[in-house]
Amino acid sequence: MNPLEPRSRRSEAQEAPGVGMRNSALPEIACDPNRRRFLGIAGAVALALAPGVSLIAYAQSDAPTSAAASAKTRWGLLIDTAQCRPSCTACVTACSSYNGWKNEGRPTDPQWIRKVQVSDPSTGFSRSVPVMCQHCANAPCVEVCPTGASFKRADGIVLVDRHICIGCRYCMMACPYKARSFVSENLSGQKPWAPRGKGTVEGCTLCVPRVDAGKVPACVEACVREGNGAMTFGDLNDPASPIRRAMAHYPAVQLRADLMLDTGVRYEGL
Amino acid sequence: MSVIHYREIQGRSAGFWGLAGLLAAFVAAGLTAAWFMEHIGHIITGMTNQVVWGMPHVFAVFLIVAASGALNVASIASVFGKLAYKPLARLSGLLAVALLIGGLAILVLDLGRPDRLVVAMTHYNFRSIFAWNIFLYTGFVAVTGFYLWVMMERRLNGYTRMVGTAAFLWRLILTTGTGSIFGFLVARQPYDEAIMAPMFIVMSFSFGLAIFLLVLMAACKGTGRPLGDATVMRLKNLLGVFAAGVLYFLLAFHITKLYEAEFRGAEAFLLLNGGIYTFLFWFGAVFLGGVLPMLLFWLPQTRRSRIAVGWGSASVVVGGLALMYDIIIGGQAWPLSIFPGMHVSSSFYDGVVNFYAPSLPECALGLGGCALALLLILLALKLLPFLPESLVDESAESHRAVAGTSTAPGAV
Numbered sequence: 001m002n003p004l005e006p007r008s009r010r011s012e013a014q015e016a017p018g019v020g021m022r023n024s025a026l027p028e029i030a031c032d033p034n035r036r037r038f039l040g041i042a043g044a045v046a047l048a049l050a051p052g053v054s055l056i057a058y059a060q061s062d063a064p065t066s067a068a069a070s071a072k073t074r075w076g077l078l079i080d081t082a083q084c085r086p087s088c089t090a091c092v093t094a095c096s097s098y099n100g101w102k103n104e105g106r107p108t109d110p111q112w113i114r115k116v117q118v119s120d121p122s123t124g125f126s127r128s129v130p131v132m133c134q135h136c137a138n139a140p141c142v143e144v145c146p147t148g149a150s151f152k153r154a155d156g157i158v159l160v161d162r163h164i165c166i167g168c169r170y171c172m173m174a175c176p177y178k179a180r181s182f183v184s185e186n187l188s189g190q191k192p193w194a195p196r197g198k199g200t201v202e203g204c205t206l207c208v209p210r211v212d213a214g215k216v217p218a219c220v221e222a223c224v225r226e227g228n229g230a231m232t233f234g235d236l237n238d239p240a241s242p243i244r245r246a247m248a249h250y251p252a253v254q255l256r257a258d259l260m261l262d263t264g265v266r267y268e269g270l
Numbered sequence: 271m272s273v274i275h276y277r278e279i280q281g282r283s284a285g286f287w288g289l290a291g292l293l294a295a296f297v298a299a300g301l302t303a304a305w306f307m308e309h310i311g312h313i314i315t316g317m318t319n320q321v322v323w324g325m326p327h328v329f330a331v332f333l334i335v336a337a338s339g340a341l342n343v344a345s346i347a348s349v350f351g352k353l354a355y356k357p358l359a360r361l362s363g364l365l366a367v368a369l370l371i372g373g374l375a376i377l378v379l380d381l382g383r384p385d386r387l388v389v390a391m392t393h394y395n396f397r398s399i400f401a402w403n404i405f406l407y408t409g410f411v412a413v414t415g416f417y418l419w420v421m422m423e424r425r426l427n428g429y430t431r432m433v434g435t436a437a438f439l440w441r442l443i444l445t446t447g448t449g450s451i452f453g454f455l456v457a458r459q460p461y462d463e464a465i466m467a468p469m470f471i472v473m474s475f476s477f478g479l480a481i482f483l484l485v486l487m488a489a490c491k492g493t494g495r496p497l498g499d500a501t502v503m504r505l506k507n508l509l510g511v512f513a514a515g516v517l518y519f520l521l522a523f524h525i526t527k528l529y530e531a532e533f534r535g536a537e538a539f540l541l542l543n544g545g546i547y548t549f550l551f552w553f554g555a556v557f558l559g560g561v562l563p564m565l566l567f568w569l570p571q572t573r574r575s576r577i578a579v580g581w582g583s584a585s586v587v588v589g590g591l592a593l594m595y596d597i598i599i600g601g602q603a604w605p606l607s608i609f610p611g612m613h614v615s616s617s618f619y620d621g622v623v624n625f626y627a628p629s630l631p632e633c634a635l636g637l638g639g640c641a642l643a644l645l646l647i648l649l650a651l652k653l654l655p656f657l658p659e660s661l662v663d664e665s666a667e668s669h670r671a672v673a674g675t676s677t678a679p680g681a682v
Contacts, residue, residue, distance in 0.1 A: 107318035107619060116616040118609050131608065131616075140457060146400035147393040164389050167382015169322040170400050176457030178606050178618065181319045182382065185311035198311050199382030255608055259456060270609075 069155040074137075074264065075206060076156070076236040077220070078243045078252055079129060081269040083230035086128035089115055091231065094222030095132075098207060100191040101181075110181030112204045113219060118270070127270060130219065130231070133158055133179040133204035134255060135264030141171035141180065150201075156236075156264050157206045165200040172201060176256045179203050206264075236264065274357045275659045276422075279493045281652035286492075293645040300638010303631035304379035312382065315632045320624035321602045326380040329636030332477065332594045333373030333643060334407070334448055335470055338441040339478020340365035341414060343505070344421075345441070348434025354504065358486065360656045363418040364647060365482055366441070367411055372643025374407055376635055399450045406444040413437045422654070445471045452597065459536040460601035463526060469519040473590065476512035476559070480586035483509060485647060487580060489657055498663030499574070506579045510567040513586055516593075517560040536604045539623070540596065547600035550592040559589020599626055 095113045096102060103109045112132060119126035135158045141150040142158060149165035152158050160171075160180075172180045180203040183196060190196045193209040207217035215221070216233045223231040234243030246252075252266035279286075306314060317324040343362035347355035378384055394401045417437045420426040449470030455461040483505050490497035524541065527533040540547055566572050566582035603624045608614065614621035651657055 103617065105617070107320055107625070108313055110319065111618045114616050114618045114620075116608070116614050116618075116620050119613045120611070121613050131620075142395075143397050144400060144454070145395055146398045146404065147389055148395040149393075164386070164393050165383065166386045166390050168400065169382070170398070170451075172319070172322040173455055173602075174457060176606060177608055178319075178620065182312065182317075182322060184313040184317075199308070201382070256457070256610075 069153040069157070069212075071154040072237060073154075074156040074236040075211060076135070076234065076243060076264040076266065077206075077217075078232040078234075078246055079265065079267050080230045080232070080246075080250075081127040081129050081267055083228040084128050084130065085228060086115075086117060086126075088128075088227045090222040090226035091115075091130050091219035094218040095204070095207075098191070098210075098218035099194040099205070100189065100196065101202075108182075108184040110183065110202060112179075112181065112202070129267060129270070131177060131179070131255070132219075132265070133175075133206070134177050134261070135204075135206060137262035137264070138260065140174040140176065140259075140261070144170045144174040146170065153208075157208055157211070158203075159205055159208065160201055160203065162195050162197055162200050162202075167199040167201065169201060176259055176261070276360065276655035276657065277659045278653060278655050279489070279651045279657060281648075286648070286652070290645065290648055293641040293648065296634075296641030297638050297645060299634045300376075300379070300636075300641065303634035303638065304384070306631055307380070307635070308384060314629060316627045316629045317632070318624070318626070320619050321599060321626040323598055323602065324626065325628040325632035326376050326635045326639075327598050328591065328594045329639055330373045330376035330380070331448065331598065332591055333369045333376070333639060335445060335474045335594075336477035336481050336590070337366050337369035337373060337474075338410070338445045338448075338471075339474030339476065340369055340482050341437060341441050342475055342478060343482055344417070345434060345438040348417075348421075348430050349438045354501070357658045357661055358482075358501070360418060360421055361486060361489075362482060363414050363421065363437075364650050364656050365478070365485060366414050367418070368643045368646040368650065369478075369481065370407060370411055370414075371646060372639040372641075375642055376639035379635060399447055399454055403444075403447045403451070406440070406447045410437075410440055410444050413440050441474075442471060445474045452601070457606060458601060458604075459527075459533050459607060460540060460597075460604050463523060465519065465523050465526065469516075469523055472512065472515040472519050473593070476509065476516050476586055477590040479505065479509045479512055480563075480583040480590070483579065483583040484587070485644075487576070487583075489651060490661065493657070495657065496660050496662045498661055499576075500663040501661050502576060502579055503574070506567050506582070509583065509586065510564050513560045513563045517556065520555065520593075532607070532610065535607075539604050540600050544600060544603070544623075547596055547603060550596045550600070554589050554592020555596055557589070558585045559593055563589075602626070 092111075092113050092115060099112060101110045101112055103111050113130055114132075115128055116131050117126065117128050135152075135156055137152075137156065139150070139152055139158050142152050144150075146168060147164045147166055149161045149163075150158070150171045151161060167182070169182055172178075172182060180201050182201050183198050186198050187196055194205070196202055207215075207219075210217060220231045220233040223229060232243045232246055234241040236244060236247075238244055239248075246268070247266065250268050252268045253270055254261070254263040254266060281287075315324055341362055343355050344359035344366075345362075346352045347359045378387055381387075383389075390404060394404075396402070413433075414437050417430075417433045420429050420433045446467040449467035452461040453464055453466035483502070486505075487497065487502070489495075524537060527537045540551060542548060544551075562585045563582035566575075566578040566585070572578035603626060605619070605621050605624065608620065
């Protein structure tokens, strides 16, 4: 599912009438010099405003009908580790593709989500689990950020405001999950919905544009499509949601639960 | 009545300008390195997503810690009334300000977005010890600058004790803040101890006084001003006690860690099988930073030697840098324990000791900050009367005898 598709269709539909009107008005305009001057100015103004208007239209296109995130919702993920195949990296690929980051195997490369092979040395029990930002309620990255660039939305999603991130990397020192990456070099071809920039810190956003548009994160969608459906996304505050119902029946743990961070991502079968 | 005569250094010799030129060259190299780091990105450094703080932070934190410690000599005179230290108080304040500026310059230029410094000054998250440190650092420069003014302006001398006490309390809080940057990191096993705050305070006593002794001896030697043995020996003995204090805190810190099973893996790495980090701890921090200086300062064969004092102080500085490297880099080299007790592996270097090799730009930036601090000290000594004309023992002793009633110019 391409998040751009609905937007493209909508913009085409909006543009079509305008094109027709402009074509039909042309002969009349050519006859009047005053009108020509006026339309020239209007055209220049329109050209100047068009990018801004387009941006507004773009921003609105993926947004849900209501605006602000609500504290009534607590977005979370449940990962059934028994269903997660060691060989499957669909979630990682989907995240990389949707958000535009690339891991080429260098220690400076970002990894917003990764598969970690976990095994108990005393029993041999092993699991392969995706690890990403755990979207903690008591997020250490938010606590330590000097400028407030690391912040938590009302609905529990932890994000980085790239406009005020100064690149001090204290959040990376503080995160218990190694969930954040620092952009160490110039970038190109960023996705408009996933702003990234050299000198700032980044990490899993829980695909916030998709969530705000009523969709599930890209990793969850890929897991359903290509994996075993090991990931469940939903509202942890809603007792009727599938994620809460699953958590009511099966034990789900938090990574480093001893730190009492109240993570939004939970793991079943660890 | 004893009067301390302070005088600017002449600063006209080839040696002065040669030293100033050398330091300026290092500052220029540091600025060039920062420019490349900003334009190309941190990819040209050894820092990665695993070791996120590198060589610049080693130098920066060392200088910031040393800055607060350098103020101790002035505090001993003003706050605790030890008059023998009064002639040294101005130099002490100068070093404190200069070292802090050098350290802050490194920290700022290492930021991913140093151009957003104004953001750091206008957006604050007061739950962050980093945000508090921005106030503590800039406030320290302001308070110490005011302290220097009070010391140097005769009409304000009466406020010296009050302002000196404020500066002393400020430096204690500042170093508490610096140590807490690491002590608050609950996620990382090599840190996560409240004792890091007082440990950093004792480290600051040691590093700051070592740099103070080196600068004092170099300045007096370079300008031909007499420096009495009693002054040097007094400072040297104090430095020996501070170096021992650092060893004590390191012992308490690691014993506490070793007592807790969850930290034993990290402790074994840092103390036993961590390669360069183990070497830097035992040979750098323990031997060079503590044992060797104490031997040089107190063995009968060397305890009266001025050269031994110089080497001992230099050893404390090198040991201090080694300790900072061990704490900052070694602490990050040990992998995070996301799944305690389990074996883990991933494409993101989970479960493995993280590799770090400092690059030339990082070292240039760090050394540039040190050079900036020394250049500021050198130029300040030329521009303002920070250094007494004489520090012969008689002067210091007689000053100690009468200075309680002294209102002479230059009295602290």
